[in-house]
Amino acid sequence: MTAYPNINETKELIKEIVSIPSPSGYTENVIQFVEKKLSELQIETKRNNKGGLIAILPGESDQKHRMLTAHVDTLGAMVKEVKSNGRLRIDLIGGFKYNAIEGEYCKIHTAAGKVLTGTILMHQTSVHVYKDAGDAKRNQDNMEVRIDAKVENAEDIRELGIEVGDFVSFDPRVQLTDNGFIKSRHLDDKASVGILLQLIKRLKEENKQLPYTTHFLISNNEEIGYGGNSNITPETVEYLAVDMGAMGDGQSTDEYTVSICAKDASGPYHYGLRQNLTELAKKNDIGYKLDIYPYYGSDASAAIRAGHDIVHGLIGPGIDSSHAYERTHETSLENTEKLLYQYVLSDMVG
Structure with missing residues (x-):
């Protein structure tokens, strides 16, 4: 048995x-x-x-x-806005803070069943450009999804099939360690x-x-x-x-x-x-x-x-x-x- x-x-x-x-x-x-x-x-x-x-x-x-x-x-998110800079603004699903997903890989699930990948980042990420990169608030206004596709504006994004209301899921990054831990979203x-x-x-x-x-x-x-x-x-x-x-x-x-x-x-x-x-x-x-x-x-x-x-x-x-x-x-x-x-x-x- x-x-x-x-x-x-x-x-x-x-x-x-x-x-x-x-x-x-x-x-x-x-x-x-x-x-x-x-x-x-x-x-x-x-x-x-x-x-x-x-x-x-x-x-x-x-x-x-x-x-x-x-x-x-x-937990997850949904596309709130297709931005003119070729990125996405998101709205959170569930009770968590934006800082918990900064730098996380994600997937965008379109209504047509297409899945695209991206990264959730501060708009002011580059310390070589933005003086307030470390101090800016981690919130809906400042955080966005960088899509892994050649997009420069909202029209380019929509041509990929992405639209407001599409779901965004987070990479769980699951790992099983040799000493018995399991770590994952x-x-x-x-x-x-x-x-x-x-x-x-x-x-x-x-x-x-x-x-x-x-x-x-x-x-x-x-x-x-x-x-x-x-x-x-x-x-x-x-x-x-x-x-x-x-x-x-x-x-x-x-x-x-x-x-x-x-x-x-x-x-x-x-x-x-x-x-x-x-x-x-x-x-x-x-x-x-x-x-x-x-x-x-x-x-x-x-x-x-x-x-x-x-x-x-x-x-x-x-x-x-x-x-x-x-x-x-x-x-x-x-x-x-x-x-x-x-x-x-x-x-x-x-």
């Missing part, structure tokens, strides 16, 4: 997923990838009207249901998507009977606030978002354990579910950290705001430098996968 978690397999899977461009609003290709992976496991799926993917594993009890979510949509939340796929694979291969019918939602609009706020059945009692744990000053989350969120910007998560998760971690020798994320929201908090009568929770691998060039370690992925496995086999709160 395969040893679980198969962490090298999980890392390679995450590498594949982060390499598929999928800013919020442009997620069809990555949803198709996940759909194919589940089909290979003979897991039936369906799409919701928003384009998210749902898989349901039957349980011993169909009176109470669980739902687990992770999201495949990422968009580990939020594609690391968790990979973990959920591995969890489903394990349950399928072990022929595990879950205690409760369990829904897996791969949402595609989380970064803009509403990915997981629908398609929650009346029987659903517990809703667990699997998303990144945020690291920084004052945080306990690290790159080596699973982070269990007690509270974020939406308020406290359900105390009983949080206690159940921590007890499962302790009982099964799973490394974990409790934390509060001050500027954060999840699919679970979106579901609560939408009025669903559910018990909600949030866990995930610890991710360094969130919404920039992110990094985590295989032990964090491993601990997250272990806790999820124990959770889906456990009794509900109360």
Whole structure:
């Protein structure tokens, strides 16, 4: 029998997923990838009207249901203006700062399906020309996309097929290091998507009977606030978002354990579910950290705001430098996968 978690397999899977461009609003290709992976496991799926993917594993009890979510949509941008200087002004998709993408390679996805490459730069990049190259604000007015094509004006750009509203994705620059780190853009939340796929694979291969019918939602609009706020059945009692744990000053989350969120910007998560998760971690020798994320929201908090009568929770691998060039370690992925496995086999709160 395969040893679980198969962490090298999980890392390679995450590498594949982060390499598929999928800013919020442009997620069809990555949803198709996940759909194919589940089909290979003979897991039936369906799409919701928003384009998210749902898989349901039957349980011993169909009176109470669980739902687990992770999201495949990422940060990105959209063409705001075709500029007269032959460059593009962009508008951001998701909550991040312009300085996080300065110098980043990108792709422009045209409405006709053409993909062009470019680089996101300050207009005042050259220190040999601009005195304020280091001090100018990193904002929409000063940052632009330099297209990898011979273009000198707006007409040249439009001849390439680029127009306002085209999506712009960022090069993930994914790397797996020899000592167990994975660094890439968009580990939020594609690391968790990979973990959920591995969890489903394990349950399928072990022929595990879950205690409760369990829904897996791969949402595609989380970064803009509403990915997981629908398609929650009346029987659903517990809703667990699997998303990144945020690291920084004052945080306990690290790159080596699973982070269990007690509270974020939406308020406290359900105390009983949080206690159940921590007890499962302790009982099964799973490394974990409790934390509060001050500027954060999840699919679970979106579901609560939408009025669903559910018990909600949030866990995930610890991710360094969130919404920039992110990094985590295989032990964090491993601990997250272990806790999820124990959770889906456990009794509900109360």
